[in-house]
Amino acid sequence: MNYNFREIEAKWQKYWANNETFKASNNSDRPKFYALSMFPYPSGAGLHVGHPLGYIATDIYARYKRHKGFNVLHPMGYDSFGLPAEQYAIQTGQHPAITTETNIKRYREQLDQLGFSFDWSREVRTSDPKYYKWTQWVFIQLFNSWYNKKSDKAEAIADLVSIFEREGNAAVEATSDDDTPTFSAEDWTSFSEKTKQELLLKYRLTYLADTEVNWCPALGTVLANDEIVNGVSERGGHLVIRKKMTQWSMRITAYAQRLLDGLDTIDWPLPLKDSQTNWIGRSEGASAIFNVIPNKGEESQHQIEVFTTRPDTIFGASFMTLAPEHDLVAQITTPEQKEAVETYVEATAKRSERDRMADVKTISGAFTGAYAEHPFTKEPVPIWIGDYVLAGYGTGAVMSVPCGDQRDYDFAKHFNIPIPNIFEGIDISEEAFADKEKTIIANSDFLDGLPYKKAVKRAIFELEQLGQGEGKINYRLRDAVFSRQRYWGEPFPVYYVDGMPQMIADEHLPLELPEVEKYLPTETGEPPLGNATVWAWDIKQSSVVSNQLIDNKTVFPLELNTMPGWAGSSQYFNRYMDPHNDEAIYSKEAIDYWEDVDLYIGGSEHATGHLLYSRFWQKFLFDVGIAPKDEFAKKLINQGMITGTSAFVIRLVVNITKKWEEGKPLDNRTIAQIKPIDRNTFISNDLITVPIKIRAVRENISHLFSDEDRVYLDKEKYNINFNDIELIHTDVSFVNASDELDIEGFKKWQPEYKDAKFIKSDGKYIVRREIEKMSKSKYNVVNPDAICEEYGADSLRLYEMFLGPLEQSKPWNTAGITGVHSFLKKLWKLYTTIDEGSEPSAENLKTLHKTIKKVEEDIENFSFNTSVSTFMICVNELTAQKCTSKAILEPLAILVSPYAPHIAEELWEKLGYSTSIAEASFPKFEEKYLIESSKEYPISFNGKMRFTMELPLDMGKDDIEAAVMANERTQAQLQGRTPKKVIVVPGKIVNIVG
RNA sequence: GCCUCGGUGGCGGAAUUGGUAGACGCGCCGGAUUCAAAAUCCGGUUCUGCAAGGAGUGUGGGUUCGAUUCCCACCCGAGGUACCA
Known part of the structure; x- marks a missing residue:
């Protein structure tokens, strides 16, 4: 009997589903193992071959751990809130819940087809109200907490209120807004309820604040930096302005140091840890206060606070630079400089932040006319503004030390500002000197002769003596904006009384998304939830009621923003432990049993998004006693991207220009006469690369033109330039392994190519190929369905692993799949006769145990590609040895089963078992069979x-x-x-x- | 610029602590089987050379009896990040 993978795979997928083979129990005598793949966003395009790579790896490990006697939790779900469904809804009016449901169905079919050992009874969907009830609940917990720096953890806001009542806030050490005023206990009790609420917002771990955003009035929405190209929106090219908006923020900065420290305790890839470290961006230095010298006739005394990592170079500060947006700019600018400064500020406002950051070459700035007093020398220091200083970082102001910082140096050179040298024996005529190790300070009064570290200490000490500064640790990390002006996200469980946010009580959660007519922002610029007519909170009935009933006495308006994409993914890994619990986010028993994720596999693109926010939430949940571990995943692996091999047809852009005739300049009529470019001729890639062949093309191209056009091929009269080509993506399904294009298929593909002409080489049209990210828009997506149909899931699983190391990115090329498929056929053949009683030969045992050893080592090291080779060698050897011994074939089936579970189950059955191979014990390696003489x-x-x-x-x-x-x-x-x-x-x- | 990862046959890749470079698979070449094809099986396949031999893991150095592996300098590619003070 042949290896009938279609029948076998369908049979076992059904068996696993019916028998709930992979259902995990929350209590067991066996040790626990939690294997998790990052859950997908169910897009309309379905799974492509890149998605399963990480899932297969996790599945192999999970199945292996089951064979090793562990109680394995291996769940899957969907990150089902998101922008694509909403955009589709805007275009078609279709409710995002419906498209999401359809997409999930398709994902499920595709996932089922691949034979994963998921415990589907634990599936979660972030857009399911039963799930997002708990996302809202965590939000409320954050709202009801503040960060106590003394105990270094989050504590209840009620405790903070009692401190305020007792002693005011002077002695409180908390992470709070910068503008938090100091008040006494008497002050506190005398404050109105609204003032109290306002003050508490400055402490809460999630709070309302005015945040500067990229607002696009035409789209009625906020755009991310990468949605803006050259100052206009990527979609539609609309104007984008920077605007302050009141939005929810997460006080993640409270956790900056712990997020940094925690990285040392987890086994995550170094590049990922590095990018989180950089994102948090801790820098040690000092803050220094420069007093602004009042302009003539002015009374006011302004101060500029700067943060510097190099307080040792303070005597080298020959000017200051403020961000153009800095609050003081308007106040200190002298009348003479007013125009120049305003022009510059205006010009800066038009540039996106990304623009300003990316452009290192252009040096620009303006002098405010004002001076500050140097804290030590008391000399006047000119105050400039420059767009290389960002308002959002530090204090938005720097003391510029041109001799020690290249950007300051370039700025000073450009504007002819003096560059005093404060380094002993260093030449700074060409560039700034930033090497801390070799620094010896000079020309700096009390710092003279000191090396970097000592000079820093001394400078901070002297600043403190003056009362004009102190040592300080600065973080680049910003509080995370948590509001989105979208429909398809979690609603905030928030209503407003007198403009102050109030939480809906836990027992009334979830607050479900309202129905809306349109998914666009309202005409008045409110988020899509502003379209809802039943979206007000009745505190008496504790329910959502019609907006018309809003009286601000018992019925209040609800929040119109929704939560961002990362809200739902920030605690899903814990929810899997007890996914159907309606009483709590999860039971204590469940999380005390599973504790944390033992193995987490997913893409590195989530390094600073999902993975940083999740760690933050986990630490918070740990602080408030809801999670037993303050890191949620012990080990994490980034699977490499599977890239696609895009195919391009090459469109000739034939520029025909009339040769200039002596004495007769080209008039407009002649230019108009020149024939437009031929847009419909495609040239084979191999002809493009060789210049000589281009000439051949030029001579052979005339037949492609109509008689009318042919005149333009007259070499005497016209220049014909073939150098311009356009690469156009074509669907990879029209291209065979030799890069040859199926011309007829291509012509039928899209109407514009119906009459396309082709310049072939040897009768073939060869496409150009390039490795790119796999994406629908690049027409290079390879779908697993077709491969499953042709070769089966086991072949696909083996092949994806066989491609190369898990962490490395690699191009997809289906060509090699026949290799693993024929391996499976050979494996199958090996089990044609199973000899119950026959003693295995020494050779047989050697082959088997060699394989056990290698495969076990490989799995433990996540080196799945090499085990596939090992299986091939093993089967080749056993076939050559004509092995029929059950004592060999039985353990071999178990070895293969994590990788190719369907065939392994079938072989297991052939070996005489009536239960699943999933729980069979992993074979034990015995050294004695490998001993050589x-x-x-x-x-x-x-x-x-x-x-x-x-x-x-x-x-x-x-x-x-x-x-x-x-x-x-x-x-x-x-x-x-x-x-x-x-x-x-x-x-x-x-x-x-x- | 900085950080991280990588560079090995025509291709994907292998090589456990420094110890037989190119396992395994694809492709290609030759052969068997077949009326033919598919499938299957056998042999070959880093380069150079008729061969003996020689060269060879991005480049140049170094350490070593011995380097794909360790050290130094550089080149190239990918990803991330950024006027971060």
């Missing part, structure tokens, strides 16, 4: 292997040397020379030097 010694000369010699393994060093020297091939190599030295490493190698 002799070894093929490589005999090398000066490190180069020349031949091998079989010698007993128990032979001593001297005997080996004697045997090797006596060999005639040794003598032939030496050609009469006497070796200088003979290195013998018993069991390894012989090296003859000389």
Whole structure:
């Protein structure tokens, strides 16, 4: 009987579903193992071959751990809130819930087809009200908490209120807004309820604040930096302005240090840790206060606070630079400089932040006319503004030390500002000197002669003495904006009384998304929820009621923003532990049993989004006693991206220009006469690369033009330029393994190519190929369905692993799949006759145990590609040995089962078992079968292997040397020379030097 | 610029602590089987050379009896990040 994978795979997928083979129990005597893949966003395009890569790896590991006797939790779900469904809704009016449901169905079919050992009874969907009830609940917990720096953890806001009542806020050390005023207990009790609420918002871990955003009035929405191109929206090219908006923020900055420290306790890839470290961006330095010298006739005394990592260079500060948006700019600018400054500020406002950051070459700025007093020298220091200083970072102001910072140096050079040298023995005529190690400070009063570290300490000390500064640790990390002006996200459980946010009580959650007519922002610029007519909170009934009932006495308006994409994914890994619990986010028993994720596999693109926010939420949940671990995943692996091999047809852009005739300049009529470019001719890629062939094309192209056009091919009169080509993506399904285009298929593909003409080479049209990210818009997506249909899921699983190391990105190429498929056929054949009683030969046992050892090591090291090779070698050897012994074939089936579970189950059944192979024990490796008595010694000369010699393994060093020297091939190599030295490493190698 | 990862046959890749470079698979070449094809099986396949031999893991150095592996400098590619003070 042949290997009928279609029948086998369908049979076992059904069996696993019916028997709930992979259902995990929340209590077990066996040790627990939690294996998790990052859950997908169910897009309309379905799964492509890149998605399953990580899932297969996790699945292999999960199945392996089951064989090893673990109680394995291996769940899957959907990150089902998101923008694509909403955009589709805007275009078609279709409710996002409906498209999402359809997409999930398709994902489920595709996932089921691949034979994953998921416990589907635990599926979660972030857009399910039963799930987002708990997302809202966590939000409320954050709202009801503040960060106590003394205990270094989150605490209840009620406790903070009692501190305020007792002693005011002077002694409170909390992470709070910068503008938090100091107040006494008496002040607090005298404050109105609204003032109290306002003050508490400055402490809450989620709070309302005015945040600067990229607002696009035409789209009625906020755009991300990468949605803006050249100052206008990527979609539609509309104007984008920077605007302050009141939005929910998460006080993640409270956790900056702990997020940094926690990285040392988890086994995550170094690049990922590095990018989180950079994102948090801790820098040690000092803050320094510069007093602004009042302009003539002014009374006011302004101060500028700067943060610097180099307080040791303070005597080198020859100017200050403020961000153009800095609050003081308007106040300190002198009348003479007003125009220049305003022009510059205006110009800066038009540039996106990304623009300003990316452009290192253009140096621009303006002088405010004002001066600050240097804290130590008391000399006046000119105050400039420059767009290289960002308002959002630090204090939005820097003390500029041109001799020690290249950007300051370039700025000073450009504007002819003096560059005082404060480094001993350093030439700064060409560039700034930023090497801290070699620094010896000079021309700096009390800092003279000090090295970097000592100078920093001393400078901070002196600043503190003056009362004009202190040592400070600064973080680049910003509080995370948590509001989105979208429909398809979690509603905030928030209503407003007198403009102050109030939380809906836990027992009334979830607050479900309202129905709306349109998914666009309202005409007045409110988020889509502003379209809802039943979206007000009745505190008496504790329910959502019509907006018309809003009286601000018992019925209040609800929040119109929704939560961002990362809200739902920030605690889903915990929810899987107890996914159907309606009483709590999860039971204590469940999380005390599963604790944390043992293995988490997913893409590195989530390094600073999902993975940083999740760690933040986990630490918070830990602080408030809801999670037992303050890191949620012990080990994390980033699977590499599977890239696509895009195919391009090359459109000739034939520029035809009339040759200039002497004495007759081209008039407009002649230019108009020049024929437009031929837009419909495609040239084979191999012709493009060779200039000589281009000429051949030029001579052979005339037949492609109509008679009318042919005149333009007259070389005497016209210049024809073939150099311009356009690459156009074509669907990879029209291209075969030799890069040859199916011309008829291409012509039918899209109407504009119906009459396309092709310049072929040897009768073929060859496409250009390039490796790119796999994406629908690049027409390079390869779908797993077709591969499953043709070769089966087991082949696909093996092949995805066989492609290369898990972490590395690699291009998809279906060509090699026949290799793993024929391996499965050979494996199948091996089980044609199973000999119950036959004793395995020594050879059989050696092959088997070699394989057990290697495969076990490979799985533990996540080196799945090499185990596939090992299986191939094993099956090749056993086939050659004509092995039929059950004692060999049975453990082999278990070894293969994590990788190719369907065929393994079927073989298991053939071996006489009536239960699933999933729980069978992993075979035990026994060294004794691998012990050899002799070894093929490589005999090398000066490190180069020349031949091998079989010698007993128990032979001593001297005997080996004697045997090797006596060999005639040794003598032939030496050609009469006497070796200088003979290195013998018993069991390894012989090296003859000389 | 900085950080991280990578560079090995025609291709994907292998090489456990420094010890036989190119396992395994694809492709290609040759052969068997077949009326033919598919499928299957056998042999070959880093380069150079008729061969003996020689060269060879991005480049140049170094350490070592011996380097894909360790060290130094550089080149190239990918990803991330940024006037971060």
